[in-house]
Amino acid sequence: MKKFLALLLALTMVLALAACANNGGNSTPSEAPSAAPLETPSEAPAENPAEGATAAFKLGGTGPLTGGAAIYGLAAQHGAEIAVEEINAQGGVQFELNYQDDTHDAEKAVTAYNTLKDWGMQISLGSVTSKPCEATAAKNFEDRIFALTPSASSTAVTEGKDNVFQMCFMDPNQGSASAQYIFDQKLGEKIAVIWKNDDVYSKGIRDTFVEKSGELGLEIVSETTFADGNDTDFNVQLTDAKNAGADLVFLPMYYTPASLILSQANAMGYAPKWFGVDGMDGILTLEGFDTSLAEGVMLLTPFNADATDEKTQSFVTKYQDKFGEVPNQFAADAYDCVYAYAQALEAAGATPDMSAEELNDLMIAQFTSMTFDGLTGESMTWDTNGAVTKAPKGMVIQDGAYVGM
Amino acid sequence: MKRMTKKNRANFLTYGGVILAYLLIRVYDGTVGLSSMIQGLLVPICAYVTMALALNLVVGVSGELSLGHAGFMSVGAFSGTAAAIALQNAIPLAPLRLAVAMAIGAAFAALAGFLIGIPVLRLNGDYLAIVTLAFGEIIKSVFNNLYVGLDAKGFHFSFLNDTVSSRLGAGGKLLIGGPMGISGIKIISSFTAGIILVLLTLVIIFNLVNSRAGRAIMAARDNRIAAESVGVNVTKYKMMAFVTSAALAGAAGGLYTMSLSTVVANKFDFNTSILILVFVVLGGMGNMWGSILSASFLTLLPELLRKFNLDQYRMLVYAIVLIIVMVVTNSPFLQQLVENVTGRFKKEAPAEAEEGGEGNG
Structure with a gap:
């Protein structure tokens, strides 16, 4: 009988967890908190009435949100969330963000990617870490969904794929x-x-x-x-x-x-x-x-949280208020990714009712021709391979803080 | 059909179950349509099921504990995938290339299993567990430092430092790049190939277990001294089970890797070995359909939890469910309950109930 009670307790725990998760565990806190982002794609647009007439672009990404590499995935997720909030508040291009956990593993990354595809992802933030991103980039290429990865830096990520771009330097x-x-x-x-x-x-x-x-x-x-x-x-x-x-x-x-x-x-x-x-x-x-x-x-x-320019300062303050820590380069890269998307989508005149494939062609044309100013560099450009050109900054640590050299 | 024992019938039900599951999934995909997520998981599930069956042969049937089965998977994955890339032009037909690559992977894994088995299977007790654990780590280390390239002149190898890239002639490519693993793999694994591998694995295991050799293996498991006293060559039979299991694990590794576009040696670490052991223990040692069910269920579970907005608690729920299942299957109260329920059914319709009970497997 004791065992039976233990079982009951365990079951209650699972149910309780399920309940918490439904209330607070949504990975897209900025929009439609109870929207259940994984329901069928056709239902989703109707669930964003708060955002006025314009529906949102569905932006998906995978990253290690749990496990040993979680610090990178969470940073990227948080950075992207802040950018999405800011952009949505401005009106104009609207985003709906969905980050899925890939535990820094290629197999899980593919599953996470497929989950996003089922959700109706139109443009992708790829994966945060290199090896998983190689696996998802292959899927991006196959499915013709455009990807801009914040931080997956190995060459194999973009090699031979015309629609996978990087925000960070290649290794x-x-x-x-x-x-x-x-x-x-x-x-x-x-x-x-x-x-x-x-x-x-x-x-x-x-x-x-x-x-x-x-x-x-x-x-x-x-x-x-x-x-x-x-x-x-x-x-x-x-x-x-x-x-x-x-x-x-x-x-x-x-x-x-x-x-x-x-x-x-x-x-x-x-x-x-x-x-x-x-x-x-x-x-x-x-x-x-x-x-x-x-x-x-x-x-x-490419990023220095102590830089005194207004953009960096505002980002760092927001990040600290929201997540209680100083953002690192991964957060800044993801933040830049979302802004680069906003700029490209605006310039291309894209609308959220376009299919992923249409957006893919528009984005390829935009990214290979546009110049972007972000937190991690001024006047960034991309070549047709998807590699970014920006100037690295030399930093030195003095009195417990980064100082530009 | 007099000789059709209860065991044989269970075996046929297992085959039937697998084929039925395959057909159901195909029909469902054709009519309603499977989500991309499930479709993407089908091949990894087949690979994990094969791994669980292979490990069950060692743990359940021959009674030795192997903690390094991911190592064999790794050997099969790397050799098989490298072979598939090398054969890309020689065998243009993808399914055939997959079959050849998996066979090569199985052969290499069998060789590895044989080499380890020679010293270890002569020992008693937990030695195999410790050595296989070490083997898993060694394999991980080896593939993290191995560089293999291929050009018109043939294969080039180097260890520790990448001297291969510089030696490659025109049109040559680096197959295995140390810590980079293998990149740019053509995805040629398919669900059908996976199911065929699972069925093949079942055929091999059931036939081995039901043969004279299989009975010798189980005799050695149950009482080594008694088996030896009646003239059973314990090492030989244990080796038979171990090498078969390693070969199957190698084939599963090949299937798994060729369903993803990239692989690194660190994927096949101690955690993966333990994961597969969990499948076997949960499904019941020596119980093949149990392994199939538990491997499929436990691979699907964490991913399905994504659907219910349990993202952040996914792994926690997974762990709790695992504990619950372990406790339930061992709880006398619940076992009694199940017995009472099935007993009532048996009284009403004895024949059907028996069939139904096994059909669940």
């Missing part, structure tokens, strides 16, 4: 831009690279960095790797760099391992210059990390 561009920057600014003579050899992002940047360094004549004295599962102790890699006399260490990785590298280097009394990439963004907000260790770390990133 290889970051590597060569970093090498160029180090060379131009004469930041270091002997360079050590520590990279994660089971990560697409890290490897993509490292490969072109090493190649470009060779071209420029930068000397790489130490190159060491780590992987999932042995990413907590970096003494071997750091000792190698130290013994080789490296005066600059390049860290093409996300900020979690980077924070450990910084604190372990500090513990062993090794103080070279540190140079990171956009994945390093976020290190200052990492819980339990002593930001004084990051003092003097340089990184190339």
Whole structure:
């Protein structure tokens, strides 16, 4: 009988959860809170009466909203939500946003994409992370649904697909831009690279960095790797760099391992210059990390939350009010994506009753010809491959904040 | 039909169930139309069902615990998919290319299973679990560092560092790119191919279990010493089950990967192995139709929860449902309840009830 009671309790829990989820768990809080976005597409337009006569474009995206990479997916989702709210408030082009969880897995990303397709997605924000985005980009290409991914940076995402575009730099561009920057600014003579050899992002940047360094004549004295599962102790890699006399260490990785590298280097009394990439963004907000260790770390990133221009300030304030944290580059990229869409849709004179395929052709024409000013760069342009051209900003961490170099 | 035992009838019902499910889905798709989400899940479900059946052969029938079955899936996925890309021009017919690729994947996985089995299956107890666990990690590491390219001169290999790209001649391509995995896979898996693989798996497993070898395998599971004392070569029979299972897992891996356009080695990690073990345990060890049902159900469940606006609580609900199912199937009170209900039916219509009971599988 006890077991039966336990069961009853468990069942109640499930039901209670279902009830909460129905009230507050909607992923599109900005519009039609009870609209049940997954019902048949034909019903959906009728559920947005609040937005006046103009119906909304259905904008869908997938990203890791749960799991180890959730910080990126949630940031992108939040950034896009803010942009959608602002744009919808202005009148004109209206959006309805739906973000689905892909847990940073290609299989789940395809399911999430299909869910969005069933929902009636007209234009897509692709996926937030690279590998899942490769899978969904193939579907985007097949189904002729235009995609603009905020942050999936590997080359395979856009390769051979005319309707998949990126808001972020491609990984290889970051590597060569970093090498160029180090060379131009004469930041270091002997360079050590520590990279994660089971990560697409890290490897993509490292490969072109090493190649470009060779071209420029930068000397790489130490190159060491780590992987999932042995990413907590970096003494071997750091000792190698130290013994080789490296005066600059390049860290093409996300900020979690980077924070450990910084604190372990500090513990062993090794103080070279540190140079990171956009994945390093976020290190200052990492819980339990002593930001004084990051003092003097340089990184190339397209977005700086401390920039004083009005656009960035307003975005950062809104983000902080709503989500209680400083937005990172992923949030800014997603925010830019929605604005780029708004600009392109307006310019093309697109209406929400167009099919995904019609919008697809219009968007391809727009994106390859337009110039866009956003948070992550001024006068961005896209080539026919879908890669963006914008200038990276060099940042250095001073007194616990990013300062432009 | 005197020799048609209860067991045989159950087996035929399992085949029938799978074929019926296939037909129902086809008819439903043709008339009402399936949603894209379900359509996209059909092939992964077939792959997971095959994985669960394969693992059930090791865990349920031969009684060894394997914690690294995703490793075999990985071997099959990478070798099979690389083969499919390499054969793109040689075999233009997609279904045939898929079949060949899956066979190659199965062969490589069987080889891996054989090599591991040699030292390990001679041991007793939990050693297999630990070694297969290690094997899964090793495979992940190997594929994260392996580079394979193909050009007119043939295959190029390198390990740890990508020296392949620079050596490739004109028109050559990188098949496996270390941590990048395989990109740009042509999607050639289909639901029909998946169902054929599931049926083939069932045929192989049922025939193995019902053969002399199968009885030897189960004898070794139930009492190793007794089996050895009557002259059963325990290692040989355990190896038979293990290699068969590895080969099937490899074929499932090939099917799975070729339904997505990209694959990385990290997909086939310890979590995936455990997921498949959960399918088997939930479905009942040694119970094939149970594995089919639980693999389909547990793959569908988290995705269906998206539909009910449970997005954010999806994985939590999934976990709770898992616990409930485990508790329910083990609760004496509920077992009694079920028995009472079915018992009443049996009294009224004994023959039909028995049929119906099995038909549920």
